[in-house]
Amino acid sequence: MTGRKLRILQVLRAPVGGLFRHVADLTRALERRGHELGIVVDTLANDAQTETLLAALEPHAALGIHRRPMPRLFGPGDLVTPFSVGRLARRLDIDILHGHGAKGGFYARLAPFIPRRTRIFYTPHGGVLHYPAASASGRVFHRIEKALMRRTAAIIFESAYARQTYEALIGAPACPTSIVHNGLNDEEFEPVPPQEEAADFVFVGELRDLKGIFPLVEALALTTGPGGRPASLVMAGEGPERARLESRIVELGLDGRVRLVGSQPARTVFPMGRCAVVPSLAESLPYVVLEAAAARLPLIATKVGGIPEIFGPTAAELVPAGDAAALAGAMRGFLADPQAADAAMRQRLAHVRTGFSVAAMTDAIEALYQADAANPSA
Incomplete structure (x- = not known):
């Protein structure tokens, strides 16, 4: 581990697919480097596959795996979950709050009353980028994205394509950005x-x-x-x-x-x-x-x-x-x-x-976390 030990809370909706694979790999790698991790996932998605995946990740999540309602589209959970994530971040005294995907990114950046030193990162993982600008849902999601940039320490894109698409649909980010490719284990x-x-x-x-x-x-x-x-x-x-x-x-x-x-x-x-x-x-x-x-x-x-x-x-x-x-x-x-x-x-x-290795991916994301945590007023 380089820098100080961090308390990190990752927020995502459904624990399946490539997005969850990324979060799981990152959680395990950061835990091995001495950081403490917690995860917030959707309480509405709880099939057998989900439970198996989360059970395997529990030993690496010292700050716990927490369930909150996260509807796929707009729903009642969208009104209450940001407040719940904010309370959880305060209770766990989180240094880094990282939202993954459209919903995870919204909840992390909308979370109110988080500790002053907590820095919020966001990785789109496609998500909001799959909504065409001409569609009603696309217009709504893209406006929300623009509004939330001021609460974002950095956007981490998993590909150059994702950054280019984001800029074309939403505009040039007003916050720092970085491209960090997903990776594989040896x-x-x-x-x-x-x-x-x-x-x-x-x-x-x-x-x-x-x-x-x-x-x-x-x-x-x-x-x-x-x-x-x-x-x-x-x-x-x-x-x-x-x-x-x-x-x-x-x-x-x-x-x-x-x-x-x-x-x-x-x-x-x-x-x-x-x-x-x-x-x-x-x-x-x-x-x-x-x-x-x-x-x-x-x-x-x-x-x-x-x-x-x-x-x-x-x-x-x-x-x-x-x-x-x-x-x-x-x-x-x-x-x-x-x-x-x-x-x-x-x-x-x-x-x-x-x-495209997990080690290189973790090195890059950990360096972003540490640099921002060392300069919380930036």
Whole structure:
């Protein structure tokens, strides 16, 4: 640990997905460096997966895991939770209050009567950036963002794309900003070889429109390998569009070529395919791309969000979002020349290993905390 021991409270809504992965990694790493951590999460999201994730994090959260109502959209919890977060920050004598995502960022920065020395940080994680400026909800959220800048010690963007999008939608931040990429742990760079019976392609993600699941199966229908062999696909995940996806698979005549295996950890699913496909229509800085690159899978992805930052020297290979024909072309290219895909994979691996580690992520965020805590009047 560099600098003094800090008392840190992190606020987020749903403890699932990449946002929670980031908070969990940061919590564990900062706790190992001698800081004391607490977490505020949504009391409305309490399924078995949530409870398992939070139970695993409890030993690293000396200041406790606290539940507060955090509705996905506007609701009664939005009126009471900021006051509750403020009271909690006072009771725990917090040095750093860090809001993650749209709701976490709102609650942290709206919290009243926090200790004078408490500094408030905010990481959007996509969140408010996914709301178009022309939509009613977008206009509301963007106005709130502008108003809350004066209560923000710094905005930490997880990608250059996120900062550019924020500036385009909301305006240049009036507070300091920093780009700190998400990172992986050392063990996640262990290779994951494909099973002998692996499908050609594997998808890991939520089954909803935004993840590009429909262009993916439409692309598969256009994809054959050498000799005209039909390509195969494993899809891991659950979500609101599963039933519609199943119907579309049948409509396309793919029911023998696509296998849905439900929600499973990425590294459990990766061996089921020889090439990972991330066909998202929108993203921030998706962990699944980092994880697939680190696991040494050839990778096809769309040119959205911060994915070009992860692809680095191989960014020219990215395909347009929502374009089934372009996606099919990339998939056929993998089947036709797996050696070229393997060479590109090794370039990506070197790039990700160098710039996307939990240690580097924690170093950067801890340095921001310490610098601001040392100068609370700034």
